[in-house]
Amino acid sequence: MPHWLQLMLESLPTLLWAALIFTVPLTLLSFALGLIAGLVTALIRLFGPKPLVALVRFYVWIFRGTPLLVQLFLIFYGLPSVGILLDAFPAALIGFTLNIGAYTSEIIRAVIGSVPKGQWEASYSIGMTWSQAMRRTILPQAGRVAVPPLSNTFISLVKDTSLAAAITVPEMFQAAQRIVATTYEPLILYVEAAALYLALSSVLSALQARLEVRLNRYGGFLEANA
């Protein structure tokens, strides 16, 4: 067996373990929480009172306008100076969640706005309240349009979790770095890490495609063939 293959096989369990207990949970948790943050932010921007709108615009402006790595450093290394001491994993989770929230809020705001106004009126006309119309009519249709852009964000997030290595989270990329430190084989280990990230995002792309097929079964908005 060639040396490179042997090294890859030997290190594979360590990398997979790191992915399983850090990369994947960090991705799923911060995406789920970020999506909630994004939905709340989007609803405030669309329907909220003015002062709150200003506040959430400020939030989106800051978190979209500064590098994710810098945000993570501020939360993990910066906040202790003001007495807020966080473990590495929660710090990373907070950073990713806030970042994802800022990006997805823009997506959600746009897709909610893309549902024709007549759908609100049709919902009201059968007696629905605002929140019933939102839940039963608007969000399901907006959700369908949101899948491709949200998948983009999700796939970026899987890869961006490697930044957590810089704030000492022992996720997959950091596991690779550690093995490099003892074996001095950066090319082999980093190719292996890259391949694993590629595999993860490929799985997500495949899931996205299946979800799109499922959600497209009813065709698009109806205005076009009205």
Add this chain to the structure above:
Amino acid sequence: MIGLSNIEKRFGDNLVLKGVTVTLDEGSVTALVGPSGGGKSTLLRCINLLEIPTSGSLRIGDETLAFHPGGKVPAKDIQRIRLQTGMVFQNFQLFPHRTAIENVMEGLVTVLKWPEPRARERAMALLEKVGMAEKADAWPATLSGGQQQRVAIARALAPSPRVLLCDEPTSALDPELAQEVVDVLGQLAREGTTMVMATHDLRLASKIAQEVVFLDAGVIVEKGPASVVFDNPERARTKRFIASLRQEEAQKEAGSGV
């Protein structure tokens, strides 16, 4: 009975309805006709409060609601009125992510909290009434415009409203598809459904409506039995408008080779 009393509607500086008072009897069919921008749609939308009148009062059955400039109408009151009305839109506005029967069930299940089997049964009966029973499980996108509008009529009727409001129900349809919608609405009229429809379609109006209200520039110019307003209008303004509609219709028919 439905009563509108001195209804005004203002959009910014634009006074679209200038004190409209009209009473519609239970079981009657009323056509709102008039030029575009005359306030037909707005008046219709003021009945189910998709637009909140600036002032005036509205009565549907036993529910009465008065409006004041700058006053906010409680959501509960809006809800009370809306549950007494059903609306059919020009562009159908079916829910595209629900099948035909789910569209009809939606108000019963979500708003009236009916158990699903009971809602399904009523929805099926209504789809049968509009001749769409065999398409119950079809997605709206796979239906023709006329079929979509028939499903939309069933959806509007599902919660047993006191009045069915139709906003240009046939004007997004070509003549053949419009005919199937006219037939369904005609049948409902014969069964005693109270209806108010804003329309440009003389065929629809003259076939179904007993009463005609001619609305121009936000005021009622003339109202009366359909036979009188269509064939023997009192006002010159009405006469001109009916003549222009007739001409348009004749041109359309000549153009489409019917």
